Amino acid sequence: MDVFGSFALLLAFVCALYALVGGIAAIATRHPLLIKSARQAGMAACCLIFLATFSVVYLFVTDSFSMAYVVSHSNRDLSTFFKVVALWSGQEGSLLFWCFLLSLYIFSVLVSYRNKHGELMPHVATILAGVQLFFLTISNFVASPFKALAIANASGGLEYFAKADGNGLNPVLQYPEMIIHPPNLYSGYTGFTIPFAFALAALLARYPGEKWIHLTRKWTMIAWCFQTIGILLGAHWAYAVLGWGGYWGWDPVENASFLPWLTGTAFLHSVMMQEKRGMMKVWNVWLVFITFMLCILGTLLTRSGLVSSVHAFAQSDIGKWFVGFLLIVIAVCLYAYFKNRDYLKSENQLDSIVSRESSFLFNNLVLLVACIAVLSGTLFPVFSDWITSNRISVGPPFFNKVLIPLGLLLLFLTGVGPLLAWRKTSGESLKRNLLGPTVAGFVGGGIAYALGAKDVFALICFILSTFVAGTIAQEYYRGAKVIKVRSTLNWLSSAMELTLRNTRRYGGYTVHFGIVMIFVGLAGQAFNQEVQKEIGVGGTVKIGPYELLLQALDQKQEKNYMAERMIVEVMKDHKPVMILFPERRNFPTNQESGTMVAIYSTLREDLYVVYAGVNQGSDVPTIHVFLNPLVKWVWFGGVVVVMGTIVALIPSRHSVLVLAGSKAPKVAPGFAGAVPSSVAVREGHD
Amino acid sequence: MKKQTKFAIGSAVIVVSMAFLAWLGYGESKTYYHTIAEISTLHGSAAAHRIRVGGTVQPGSIQHVSGRTDFILLGEGKSLSVSYTGNDPLPDSFVDNSQALIEGRLGPDGKFVAEHVQAKCASKYEAAPGEAPRPASSASPSGKT
Numbered sequence: 001m002d003v004f005g006s007f008a009l010l011l012a013f014v015c016a017l018y019a020l021v022g023g024i025a026a027i028a029t030r031h032p033l034l035i036k037s038a039r040q041a042g043m044a045a046c047c048l049i050f051l052a053t054f055s056v057v058y059l060f061v062t063d064s065f066s067m068a069y070v071v072s073h074s075n076r077d078l079s080t081f082f083k084v085v086a087l088w089s090g091q092e093g094s095l096l097f098w099c100f101l102l103s104l105y106i107f108s109v110l111v112s113y114r115n116k117h118g119e120l121m122p123h124v125a126t127i128l129a130g131v132q133l134f135f136l137t138i139s140n141f142v143a144s145p146f147k148a149l150a151i152a153n154a155s156g157g158l159e160y161f162a163k164a165d166g167n168g169l170n171p172v173l174q175y176p177e178m179i180i181h182p183p184n185l186y187s188g189y190t191g192f193t194i195p196f197a198f199a200l201a202a203l204l205a206r207y208p209g210e211k212w213i214h215l216t217r218k219w220t221m222i223a224w225c226f227q228t229i230g231i232l233l234g235a236h237w238a239y240a241v242l243g244w245g246g247y248w249g250w251d252p253v254e255n256a257s258f259l260p261w262l263t264g265t266a267f268l269h270s271v272m273m274q275e276k277r278g279m280m281k282v283w284n285v286w287l288v289f290i291t292f293m294l295c296i297l298g299t300l301l302t303r304s305g306l307v308s309s310v311h312a313f314a315q316s317d318i319g320k321w322f323v324g325f326l327l328i329v330i331a332v333c334l335y336a337y338f339k340n341r342d343y344l345k346s347e348n349q350l351d352s353i354v355s356r357e358s359s360f361l362f363n364n365l366v367l368l369v370a371c372i373a374v375l376s377g378t379l380f381p382v383f384s385d386w387i388t389s390n391r392i393s394v395g396p397p398f399f400n401k402v403l404i405p406l407g408l409l410l411l412f413l414t415g416v417g418p419l420l421a422w423r424k425t426s427g428e429s430l431k432r433n434l435l436g437p438t439v440a441g442f443v444g445g446g447i448a449y450a451l452g453a454k455d456v457f458a459l460i461c462f463i464l465s466t467f468v469a470g471t472i473a474q475e476y477y478r479g480a481k482v483i484k485v486r487s488t489l490n491w492l493s494s495a496m497e498l499t500l501r502n503t504r505r506y507g508g509y510t511v512h513f514g515i516v517m518i519f520v521g522l523a524g525q526a527f528n529q530e531v532q533k534e535i536g537v538g539g540t541v542k543i544g545p546y547e548l549l550l551q552a553l554d555q556k557q558e559k560n561y562m563a564e565r566m567i568v569e570v571m572k573d574h575k576p577v578m579i580l581f582p583e584r585r586n587f588p589t590n591q592e593s594g595t596m597v598a599i600y601s602t603l604r605e606d607l608y609v610v611y612a613g614v615n616q617g618s619d620v621p622t623i624h625v626f627l628n629p630l631v632k633w634v635w636f637g638g639v640v641v642v643m644g645t646i647v648a649l650i651p652s653r654h655s656v657l658v659l660a661g662s663k664a665p666k667v668a669p670g671f672a673g674a675v676p677s678s679v680a681v682r683e684g685h686d
Numbered sequence: 687m688k689k690q691t692k693f694a695i696g697s698a699v700i701v702v703s704m705a706f707l708a709w710l711g712y713g714e715s716k717t718y719y720h721t722i723a724e725i726s727t728l729h730g731s732a733a734a735h736r737i738r739v740g741g742t743v744q745p746g747s748i749q750h751v752s753g754r755t756d757f758i759l760l761g762e763g764k765s766l767s768v769s770y771t772g773n774d775p776l777p778d779s780f781v782d783n784s785q786a787l788i789e790g791r792l793g794p795d796g797k798f799v800a801e802h803v804q805a806k807c808a809s810k811y812e813a814a815p816g817e818a819p820r821p822a823s824s825a826s827p828s829g830k831t
Contacts (some may be wrong), residue, residue: 353692393721398711402704593778613775617750622775
């Protein structure tokens with residue numbers, strides 16, 4: 001199977017090479033058969049990558065301990081489930097998996113647009129083949145997952161051998177999130193390749209019209225959605241597994257995944273300026289380019305050992321390949337931009353500082369400043385080493401100081417932006433739109449203060465969150481009321497109908513609402529409490545309203561590990577609430593240990609209990625208890641964001657045509673008159 | 687005032703205030719990476735920084751004293767005595783000959799006071815030196831690595 005797999009991978013490389021070279025020739029000659037053959041080579045490369053990936057999974061499942069990669073990441077006692085996901089637990093396999101996901105995207109693009117956008121698609125296919133070729137080069141010649149174990153024998157030749165058992169999978173990876181977190185995050189990272197290819201292709205081909213903008217936007221949303229899920233699952237994994245009581249530590253790898261998310265978010269907003277007003281074309285194209293570059297940079301950071309991180313893969317020289325690829329990408333983007341710069345000329349100018357346009361500009365500015373702050377903090381050790389020859393790192397205080405105010409500013413814009421009209425907003429309509437939500441915001445803040453939220457940033461966050469939720473509720477109410485008056489539907493059905501009529505707009509509001517929930521959860525961190533104590537059986541720990549009693553310690557032998565358990569009774573007001581079982585797991589195969597956190601989670605707070613360790617001197621166990629308010633809001637918020645994104649991806653039931661560049665946004669004939677002006681003006685693709 | 691000017695002023699306010707906050711955060715959290723050999727040559731303000739240093743735990747040097755754990759870290763032929771005073775229990779992987787990464791400050795007596803200790807077994811995922819089967823090229827065509 002290893003020979004089969006590596007042949008498939010090599011053949012994929014050849015096909016991708018043909019798709020690239022043939023594609024360039026096809027663009028030059030415009031020969032239809034050449035275009036077709038290059039496209040089919042691209043599809044073949046994808047299929048061959050699927051085969052290669054499945055053969056690695058097969059090698060894992062059949063315990064092929066003659067393969068170096070299998071030996072390093074699996075063992076016989078590992079459950080089949082984890083043997084399959086061990087594919088992406090190391091450098092080589094995860095790069096192949098990256099290739100696999102990229103191929104899924106490329107294949108669906110090549111198939112679904114095979115008879116559409118005749119001038120654009122050859123460019124798109126060629127760019128995609130170029131990206132694929134890079135990852136295939138890595139998987140074939142730099143970090144092949146198909147290396148067999150061999151040893152030099154007496155005569156100097158190489159002799160193959162197999163090991164009896166593997167070294168096992170890293171214990172921190174043996175958790176359910178491990179199965180879904182990397183595929184989502186990688187789907188995000190690789191997904192940004194598609195908008196990149198469309199944007200670059202449109203620029204190179206000088207593709208007329210705004211069609212490519214819709215395609216780019218759609219694929220960016222898909223990638224963005226996966227990236228969001230991936231980041232949140234990663235945060236949840238860190239929270240549930242690593243046992244330090246938090247879910248975001250500004251680790252370089254976390255930051256790497258956050259960077260394209262920030263620029264992707266910026267693009268999803270500023271692209272509306274282009275659709276509606278024909279503005280910011282240069283900016284948008286560069287946002288898409290930079291998002292893709294940040295994805296490559298993120299991969300580079302994770303895999304090169306350039307910055308140290310808890311996630312970092314083994315130090316390797318793979319970094320220089322990524323640096324080379326990044327330089328090529330930058331060069332191609334610059335070439336395309338300078339060659340066809342005039343294609344991106346703006347059609348309109350900013351009309352007023354109090355307008356939808358300006359709120360988008362500030363939104364983009366905030367997201368970009370956030371991106372630069374995170375990027376510079378992450379790369380600080382590298383740059384300080386170059387400049388001062390002292391390697392200096394910056395920690396969470398650096399990131400928090402900058403990102404918290406920026407986040408709050410962004411939250412404010414989330415509320416205000418959608419209420420502002422395009423071009424210019426009158427003071428009168430502003431007052432009418434803002435009064436209700438502002439009152440709601442201060443009432444919400446007052447309640448939070450009364451409940452004990454005394455931290456300044458958290459209080460501002462609660463005020464803004466209620467304010468934004470108020471604006472969203474108000475928009476829904478106004479829209480639904482119109483439908484309700486004109487039909488016999490009840491409130492809920494009217495709101496549903498409203499959403500389906502303009503999925504982009506109301507899907508967007510849903511995403512905003514999810515983001516508000518996430519902010520509420522983040523603000524909860526200001527009130528975290530923790531206690532760490534050495535306790536024997538019968539000992540107690542108090543935290544907040546809870547009292548924890550260590551009832552007993554026991555051990556449990558599992559197939560792949562030995563678990564030491566604390567049996568902790570949780571009491572509130574002297575009444576037992578539940579029993580928690582925090583664990584420490586020892587994995588004999590690789591002499592590693594891991595923690596299994598026990599969490600009692602409610603909407604109000606999480607009681608988070610860790611069996612932290614045993615005092616090496618006295619043998620007394622240590623319990624580490626955290627009381628983290630509002631954490632659940634982050635996970636629920638994430639679910640809402642994803643649902644909103646899916647809604648926004650569904651085509652609207654009544655599509656409303658709004659021409660980009662038109663001086664006044666057109667109102668769909670069916671709605672005019674009956675709909676309040678604040679709703680009607682923004683009906684359409686926003 | 688022109689709208690573009692207003693927008694530029696707004697942007698400048700945001701950028702400048704963020705830069706100021708970044709500078710504050712930098713001062714609060716900067717940590718210098720040093721090697722054990724470099725630490726003995728530090729003096730003045732350089733010795734007062736937060737420092738991160740890595741090395742091998744000298745076998746037999748770990749001593750648990752009330753409230754702290756003392757050990758000696760080796761690297762590049764030099765040694766550094768360390769006193770760990772943090773609250774977290776030391777990781778299980780922190781044993782003789784393990785690779786430790788410590789973070790803290792240099793005390794006035796030349797002893798390093800560590801607030802954080804990370805450790806990993808030296809042999810993590812690698813074959814022990816004796817058996818040393820090195821991954822090598824396979825018979826497959828892709829094995830040109």
